[in-house]
Amino acid sequence: MSLAPENTRFSFTLLWTFATFGGFLVSLCVIEVGDQPDIGVVEAAIGGFAIALPQGCLLKQPIFCIRWILSSILGWTVITATGIGAVGWIVPNTQLLPMRLLSGVICGTIGGFGIGLAQWLAIPQPFPWAWRWIFVSSASWGVALPVGSFVGSVLRQLTQLFLGEVVGLAITWLMVAILTGIDAHKLRS
Numbered sequence: 480m481s482l483a484p485e486n487t488r489f490s491f492t493l494l495w496t497f498a499t500f501g502g503f504l505v506s507l508c509v510i511e512v513g514d515q516p517d518i519g520v521v522e523a524a525i526g527g528f529a530i531a532l533p534q535g536c537l538l539k540q541p542i543f544c545i546r547w548i549l550s551s552i553l554g555w556t557v558i559t560a561t562g563i564g565a566v567g568w569i570v571p572n573t574q575l576l577p578m579r580l581l582s583g584v585i586c587g588t589i590g591g592f593g594i595g596l597a598q599w600l601a602i603p604q605p606f607p608w609a610w611r612w613i614f615v616s617s618a619s620w621g622v623a624l625p626v627g628s629f630v631g632s633v634l635r636q637l638t639q640l641f642l643g644e645v646v647g648l649a650i651t652w653l654m655v656a657i658l659t660g661i662d663a664h665k666l667r668s
Contacts, residue, residue: 591620
């Protein structure tokens with residue numbers, strides 16, 4: 480008995496969400512969340528690998544999986560090296576909510592665009608929808624980063640613990656995982 484296309488799409492989105500969010504949790508064992516100058520290119524590459532490996536395992540073709548992992552690492556290292564930062568592991572320097580939200584939208588959109596562009600290079604061509612992945616990634620990060628930053632700031636102020644910021648980043652990653660997962664099922668086609 481085969482699953483209906485809608486159930487398959489939901490199942491894959493759920494798997495993608497678990498893979499992406501699980502990769503983030505694993506990355507926390509290696510990468511210390513901090514301010515932008517604290518997270519360097521090496522940490523970004525390790526974090527990119529931790530996220531891309533479980534995502535790549537969900538893809539059908541082994542060559543696509545390897546290309547996905549390598550392009551993801553490339554994307555994370557490039558956006559970190561260019562000064563945008565490893566957006567999934569850095570905390571804004573300011574506690575001013577309007578600045579955090581604006582910074583989150585700008586850095587999330589640009590960082591998501593860079594990661595999406597790098598990952599687009601791994602998508603087997605020609606897929607007529609492949610270019611959309613760049614914008615899905617950009618929009619997902621542009622929405623999720625300010626929300627997570629807002630939650631992190633509020634929790635940090637309420638608890639006076641930096642752990643609130645980590646919870647905010649976890650919310651960011653969970654949102655990115657869900658939002659990209661909605662479109663990621665097409666990567667298996």
